[in-house]
Amino acid sequence: MADSPDMFGDPPHEEENTPSAAELEAAGQVSLFGDPAPVAPAAPAPQVEEAVQEAVPPQVVEAPAPPAPKASPAVPAPTVQPYRVLARKYRSQTFSELIGQDAMVQTLANAIRRDRLAHAFLMTGVRGVGKTSTARLIAKALNCIGPDGQGGPTIDPCGVCEPCRAIAEGRHIDVIEMDAASNRGIDTVRELTEAVRYATVSARYKIYIIDEVHMMTKEAFNALLKTLEEPPAHVKFLLATTEVNMMPVTVLSRCQRFDLKRIPAPLLASHFAMICGKEGVEAEDEALAMVAAAAEGSVRDGLSILDQAISHADLVGSEDGKTRVSAEQVRQMLGLADKTMQRRLLEAVLSGKGDVVLAQVAQQYALGIEPIAMMRAQMDVIHRVTVTQIGGVGPDVRSTEEREALEAWAKALTAGQLHRLWQLLLKGYEEVKTAPDPLVAAQMALLRVMHAADMPDPGGLVKKLEELASRPAIAASAGEGSGAGGPVAQSAAPVAAGADWEALVEQVEHVSPLVGSTMRLGVRVVELRQGLLRYQLVPGLPGDPVADIRRALNTVTGDVWTVEPGEGEAQPSLEEAKAAKAAAADAAMKQDPLVKAALEAFPGAVIVDESSSREHEKRPWSKRA
Ligand SMILES: [Zn+2]
Secondary structure, eight states: OTTHHHHHOOGGGGGGSSOOHHHHHTHHHHHHHOOOOTTOOSTHHHHHHHHHHHHSSHHHHHTTTTTGGGSOTTSSGGGOOOOOOHHHHTOOOSGGGSTTOHHHHHHHHHHHHTTOOOSEEEEEOSTTSSHHHHHHHHHHHHHOOOTTSOOOOOSSOOSOSHHHHHHHTTOOTTEEEEETTTOOSHHHHHHHHHHHTSOOSSSSSEEEEEETGGGSOHHHHHHHHHHHHSOOTTEEEEEEESOGGGSOHHHHTTSEEEEOOOOOHHHHHHHHHHHHHHHTEEEOHHHHHHHHHHHTTOHHHHHHHHHHHHHHHHHHOOTTSOEEEOHHHHHHHHTOOOHHHHHHHHHHHHHTOHHHHHHHHHHHHHTTOOHHHHHHHHHHHHHHHHHHHHHOSOTTOOOHHHHHHHHHHHHHSOHHHHHHHHHHHHHHHHHHHHOSSHHHHHHHHHHHHHHHHTSOOHHHHHHHHHHHHTOHHHHHTBTBSOSOOOSSOTTOOOOHHHHHHHHHHHHHHHHOHHHHHHHHHHEEEEEEETTEEEEEEOTTOOSOOHHHHHHHHHHHHSSOOEEEEOOSOOOOOHHHHHHHHHHHHHHHHHHSHHHHHHHHHSTTOBOOOTTTOGGGTTSSOOOBO
16 A cells, blocks of 8 residues: 555646545546546545655655554555556546447447337447446436436436436446346346336436346346336346357347447557556557557456556656556566567477577576467467468558568468468467476477478478479489389289189189188199199298199089199289289389379388278378388
């Protein structure tokens, strides 16, 4: 508490020296209408001034700190409210202040003008986009009576009449705000439906604002349904939820629905710039852009970050006493990677220099950048390059350095590579998020990306192969490669008898599989005629199958056969012939320009015959390297 006045009671904030809850709540109105806030109680003012004087040299604040415990906890501290978080101070007080929701405001304005307002509204959207603010604004719009007390419902609530003020301060008796997260049961709804029947106390409409309405129980929803169906004319329901898919359809169908959009980062940045201006804080454009990006579309989250950034800047201080929010501070505060560093890291990854990648990671880590932020930053760069490839560098890229880098990458990388990089980084990001040691996970993930980055994607591979195949050099080197076929000469002009032999073997296999397979594997035919077989055996075959073969041939042909070993040139056995044929096909395939190119591109790759290789059956393709 003691250092709060030091931080926020600085001279530049003249008008904030005497703030009260009411005054600050009305801050938006004041800035709009130039009204001096009338409700400021006089009491807190001198205390704040004392505090400021005491605190002028910042060190003095340190000194009085020890005596603090002496003072009982009940002392003035609570009465001094020098600061109010930006998100509450700058809650939109008019629809025109509500940024990024133009479509909704237009629809509402039309409905109010034509007096065709639904009796139940549902506001959906991520946290901090302005759902509750919108609900309060609608409440004001409906209940405003204008500065003269004569006005009707309006899209421009005056902000100064009693209903407007009371609603802004959350104390209007007919505007009931509920949080379904804490009051989700049926009892709450019963009370509500009971109360709905009574007329308003002072306002035109009795308005129920139910936040996080999806949290209500099923019974509570059912109980609410009847009232939602036919509420009394003086009642409006304004429901807000972040999880619209958890809402029962029966409720959805009874509400007019407004989907509040995430607010685009540039719009957020300019909004924050406006607020900094009002707060007398100087902020670098890049700093605000980073805050806006970190806000992810939520005004409230963005303002919380901005709050922190301003506190940081205040702590650092400056010679002339002005608060300056620099990009460097915000970067440090958010643990963001510097854009130059991001690019250097990606460069290292893409150039395949593992040692540089690790050095870059170490350097960023030493600067306090979280591993998860490194991964996020790399993804961001890849995303930017991809977008650049499609539509040129975006307007938010300010530095020429960054522009040039993005353009160069957009040219050098294919769309397929970019998507592959994205997938790999996304996977790495998930791993870093869950890994016990995020730094190690980030190193591994980035190295994996590095190794995979120079591997072409399937589309790129085909392209590359076609390219290589069309190169004349390959055609010239054709012609070697054959000759290493089977153990027997595979010139294998199949002897006329060949077909007969195979037919015979098939017949034998039918009757006696064992003998048949011996014949297929091990018998090289020297001479084959009806009733005569001269043969040689494939070396290494155990035993002599001559008797078996003779018997089998006698059986299948009904003739008496002479079977004997023979001299001279022999045909390869059926199995050897098959192997030779396969080898020849293989050699022929290797002569195919496309395959030759593939082997050249991947030295050491082995062509796998999928039909005969069981270990690869499960995969549609495979590559051994
Ligand atoms: Zn009003």
